[in-house]
Amino acid sequence: MMKAPRPLPLHQIAAFDAAARNRSFSAAGRELNVQQPAVSRQVALLEDWLGVKLFLRTKPRLTLTPEGEMLATAISDGMQTMRGGVDVLLSRQRQEAMVVNVALGFASLYLLPRLGEFQAAHPEIQVDFLTRDQNMEFDPLRCDIAVVFGESGLPGTESRPIFGEELVPVCAPKLLPDGPVSVETLARARLLHMNNPNHAQDWHRYFRGTGLAVPEPRPMDRMYSYMVLLRAIQNGTGIGLGWRNMVEDMIDAGTLMVACERVVQTRRGYHCCMMPTAERKPGARVFFDWLSGSAGS
Structure with a gap:
């Protein structure tokens, strides 16, 4: 063969x-x-x-x-x-297609695994995705639906939460063969950090209230993309933070493991926002209702 x-x-x-x-x-x-x-x-x-x-x-x-x-x-x-x-x-569908602006990590880890469900239910709705990984100056007027991260959606838009931020430390199973560690041991481990404005302080958020200090990361432990960070975690380079809704499939599959049982919920999360151009796209409302109603699915 x-x-x-x-x-x-x-x-x-x-x-x-x-x-x-x-x-x-x-x-x-x-x-x-x-x-x-x-x-x-x-x-x-x-x-x-x-x-x-x-x-x-x-x-x-x-x-x-x-x-x-x-x-x-x-x-x-x-x-x-x-x-x-x-x-x-x-060129075939650009005029009718609904445009969704979304970060690459959210699209890859949360949206795309669920998109088949939407497409099966609504094959007539054409969806285009514009990813803005690393680009915080995207123009929301160039899309019909925007998925944004923060404490609320975009001002002046109809917005609904998709899911809230639930920080959970994850690593490759080979890194902790004896299972999850205490929060004190975690603070001494090699921690991998995101290096963008939204997430540069994530480890500080995670350890807040424990009395433990977060060591200053080495330059090589700062990642500019969540997908790069995730690959480093999977390779066993160190321990990183994940959003439970985005990494739980990998935890269930055994490609990642929870490194510490402490889980931290914040006031932030992902929000689905309807832009003014969506009024001309009937499919935008259907997609908006579906995505904002799929939290926890």
Whole structure:
């Protein structure tokens, strides 16, 4: 029987593509909203996976090896093919499609696993997603529905809560083979942090009222994307905070475990907001009702 092909390491390929186009790990990091060492590490993992060198670490700019040139060309050709396909699909339904603006982490971990239910019930409603990961200056007027995080929805909109913030520390099961630890032991562990305005103080929120101080994280333990943070947690790099509604499927599946039984609820959460343009899209109200009613499902 023929073996199935190994899945492509897409995060590593994305890091290589950015570095190849910019001829710089630092510039690639800025483009991907991560630090330079993270790009270099992902490229090194890709080189190990392929068994070839892709770059010569020359200065002031990186130099592609022949193998790197071949891969960069293949990625460029593939991206052009994908863009063509996407453009065709978008051109068919763009005028009628309902546009939902949402953060990448929420879309990946909460919305997409549930979207099949909505599409099965409402196949006539076309939904486009605009993700704004790392971009806090998104224009809400460019969408029909916006999913935002905070203590309330967007001012001047009809908003409903989707679910509240429930902070739970999680890690790879191999990191704590003896099970969850005490909050005192947790405070001494390697803690992974988010490095954006909404979540930079999450660990301080978690330990508030315990009398325990949160150590200043090392630069390598600060992540600029929740999806990058989640990958580091899954790899066993350290312990990170998750929102129970977004990580409970992974906890149930055993790919993550609860690192400490202390769970903290805050006044914040995710909110679904109807924008003015939604009045012209009948499907927007249906989606709004569904998403705001799916909390805890």
